[in-house]
Amino acid sequence: MSNHETQINYTRKDLPKSILTFGLPLLVIGIVAAFFAYELDPIRASFNNIISLLLIVSVGMGAIFLVALEHIAGAVWSVPFRRIAEHQGFIFLATPLLALPILLNMHDIFEWTHTHVVMNDPILYQKSPYLNTEFFYARSIGIFLVMTFFLFTYLRNSTKQDTTKSNKTTKINALISAAFMPIFAISITMVAIDYAMSLEPHWFSTIFGVYYFAGTFATAMAVLTLLTLSLKSNGNLLKEINGNHYYSMGGLMFAFTAFWMYMAFSQYMLIWYANVPEETFWFLPRMKDGWEYLSIALIFIKFIIPFGLLLNRNSKMKPSRLKLASFWIIGAHIYDMYWLVMPTYNRMSGTEGPVFGWIELGFISLSAGIILVFYYLAANKKNHIPIGDPKLNRALDFRI
Amino acid sequence: MNKLYSVAALFKTPDEIMHAAAKVADAGYEKYDVNTPYPVHGLDGAMRLKPSKMGYYTIAIGLTCMSLMLFFMYWVYNIDYPQVIGGKPLFPLPAFVPIMFEITVLTGAVLTVAVMLIFYFKFPNNAHPIHDSGYMKAVSSDRFGVNIEAIDPKFDIEGVKAFLSSIGAYQIDEIYFDEEEVNTKHRILDSKFVIGMFLIAGFTSISVYLHMNKALYLPPFDWMLLQHKVTAQDHSDFFKNGISSRVPVEGTVARGFMPYLYVGDPDGASDNLVNPFVADEENIALGKRKFLTFCSPCHGDLAMGDSRLRGQFPNGPTLHSDKLLSWTDGRIYHVITEGQNVMPGYKKTVTRKERWAIVNYVRTLQRALDAKEEDMQ
Known part of the structure; x- marks a missing residue:
């Protein structure tokens, strides 16, 4: 509540070396593994590729959404991390690389092709006006172009504001975000329907887009939290960023963990209660051949454990505990995507029960490598704090 | 008798109150409180307060009530009145989850507020000593205040006043409260009165029960249910076979009903029964509708024996076999009426006219699959 104008002493510092020393090997291992996987078992590789793509979309597109959310809500507390989120949005640019093998192998994965x-x-x-190859390509390309446009617009405005320090840019960003919101809602629903739900083209669930969005928000927030914490400990950020800011980030992850369970349970309960064969057949493969244990574990992994990890006030304020919760949420999202996608692999390849091996690990390594390397490419030799933002002083003074 | 409750000081800006709260806390006072017209962020830190433990109590209350609710639902569904609803198991947990969730939230919130009222206002009192004071009027509009209570171990009226003015208070008041008013024993909670009320309630209940049930033999709550008449499917003490409703005399024929003469006699039906209905468009349309409703689930839409039962029940045979083609209309009518093997008889659900219409429709299907030369022209 103090009115004094703090002078912001921000000196640019290089990113922590660990980002590249971890990121590059992971990326190389991932690419090699993906290459061999496509050579040896293209069907299984394609399904793992979908998991990776859904994760990268969650991290990248979710970050663009976080930026837009700050602008449209006029949020103050999140201003110090906005530039990190913008750079994190760069990870979205990796999606064509991941989508291309899927589009080339569509016949192995999608029955409706x-x-x-x-x-x-x-x-x-009846569904073919929507589910056909041409429109599928058009949607994927369209979503990519629109999101890239918004990403670069936000980034350009934000970088410009570093020198101009003008309040006008903030207002323009709010207007852009108003246009972004409905487009994002449609885009993320389409991503969820196209790449995850259309694996079982006979099935439909109107809440599926929201289900995926709930996981997306928590994951994007978790990646942003991890980046913020590691940059803070490396001294790239301002010293005024403290537990009050971390508390809000943890609070949002907590909220969307609960929101995910709300959506997932709503979907499950309505289908369970109505008990119509057209809907229940999606859950049946997930309730036999060993999948039943994974389905029950999903409730614990994605909801109960992170709920417990983030419930306490200290767990949101202490960086070490928040780091644990963030890693857990990202892992839970990968697990959730695996649970969504892989039962269809059983059906398409004639295998039984969940599979896990070097192919799965390779694609997870690929995703982690992409996140780290693309973030490095975006953020290297740039400001990590929007130093020109008029709200920055108030944001650093933020108290819960 | 007026007694000193606290010494209250007023400040003009939120910055001043933050500063003052920190000073008061550092001076070692324990029984004090800060009042502001709106939530001032960071004040708990300035007051050196530990994080509140209220949340743990709230979740404990919520989870306790949730467990009670779960037990209640279990008792209703499994012990008191077991009943299969919608083909679901007797303990349908997914259907209970929304209720458990709502109960946790509702009881957690409501009971937390109730407990706070009891603790802070000493229910049934609904007033606090500082409520009726100029200090309260100021801090609930645009001033910020801190008040140090007289029960604080370090309290000393002159010292506190001097301390408060030294940290910049612009006005210092003493707040008194009427000890008698706060400590008034409410007569509604007087133990004799409460016990008396319970005794009256118990006496009334017991005497009404004895009077109605034992003296007048009137069961209290189901007078409408128990009437002196025979209800459907009731046990009868009067008739020898114990059934309250009577079987009609043998040979009785209901109005508008034609008795079936060939019960257990398929050959008789085959030889003697003749289809009384002409297979015109209207009759075949009726037959088709009834066939699709009653016959097609097992025999298939086109009577090919391709049922929709997916093996949950033995498949009905095709109606295009040579055996069926050689049967007379009367024989088919007999099977529809009486049933055969696992097929049940349909005389109760399908009327006589409809059964003959189905026979006509089956004939139409057979002819469609095995058409004669002249049908092609």
Whole structure:
């Protein structure tokens, strides 16, 4: 509440070396593993590729959403991390690299790409105006272009503001975000429907986009928290950033962990109660052949454990405990995507029960490498704090 | 008798109150409070307060009530009145989860507020000593205040006043409260009165029960249910076979009902029964509708024996076999009426006219699959 104007002493410092020393080997291992996986077992590789893509979309597109959310809500507390979120949005630019192998292997994954299947199936035939290859390409490219446009607009405005320190930019950003919000809502729903739900093209759930969004928000926030904490300990950020800021980040992760469970349970309970074969068949493969243990574990991994990890006030304020919770949430999101995608792999390849091996690990390593390397490319030799933002002083003074 | 409650000091800005709160805390006072017209962020830190433990109590209350609710639902569904609803198990946990969630939130919130009222206002009192004072009027509009209570171990009225003015208070008041008013024993909570009320309630209940149930033989709550008449499917002490409703005399024919003469006699039906209905468009349309409703689930939409049962029940045979083609209309009618093997009889659900219409429709299907030369022209 103090009115005194603090002079911001920000000196740019190089990113921690650990980002590249961890990121590059992970990326190389991931690329090599992905290459061999596609050579040896293209179907399994494609499904793992989808998991990676969904994770990278969550991290990248979620970060753009966090930036837009700050602008449209006029949030003050999150200003010191906005530049990190903008750089994190750069990770979204890796999506074409991950989407390309999927688009080339569409016949192995998506039942609805086979014309003779669609022609002989009344349900797929009815859905074919949406689920056809051309429109699928168009949607993917369209979403990528629109999101990239918003990403660069935000970044350009924000960088410009570092020197101009003008309040006008903040107002323009709020207007842009108003346009961004509905577009984002449609885009993320389409990503969820196209790349995850259309694996079982006969099935539909109107809440599926929100389900994916809930995980996306928590994951993007978790990655942002991890980046903030490691940059802070390396001394790239201002010393005024403290537990009060961390508390709010942890609070949002906590909220969206609970929100995810709300969505997931709403979806499950309605289908369980109505008990119609058209809907229940999606859950049936997840309740046999060993998947039943993974389904029950999902409740613990994605909801109960992170809920406990973040419930306490100290757990949100102490960097070490917040770091643990963030890692856990990212891991839980990967687990959730695995649970969404892999039962269809069983059906398409004729295997039974969950599979886990070097292919899965390789693609997880690829995703981690992409996150670290793309963040490094975006943020290297740049300011990590929006030093020109008129709200920055108030943001550093933030108390819960 | 007026007694000193606290010494209260007023400040003009939030910055001043932050500063003052820190000073008061550092001076070692324990029983004091800060009042502001709106939440001032960081004040708890300035007052050196530890994080509140209220949240743990709230979740403990919520989880306790949730468990009670879960037990209650278990008792209702599994012990008191077990009943299968919608084909769900007797203990349908997913259906209970929304209720458990709502109960946790509701009881956690409501009981926390109730407990706070009891602790802070000493229910049934609804007033606090500082409520009726100029100090309260000021801090609930635009001033910021701190008041140090007289029960504080370090309290000494002159010392506190001097201390408060030294940290910049612009006005210092003494707040008194009427000890008698706060400590008034409310007569509604007087133990004799409360016990008396319970005794009256108990006496009334017991005497009404004895009067109605034992003296007048009137059960209290189900007078409408128990009437002196025979209800459907009731046990009868009067009739020998113990059934309250009577079987009609043998040979009785209901109005508008034609008795079936060939019960257990398929050959008789085959030889003697003749289809009384002409297979015109209207009759076949009726037959089709009834066939799709009653026959097609097992025999298939086109009577090919391709059922929709997915093996949950034995498949009905095709109706295009040579055996069926050689049967007379009367024989098919007999099977629909009486049933055969696992197929039940349909005389109770399908009327006589509809059964003959189904026979006509089956004939139409058979002819469609095995058409004669002249049908092609």
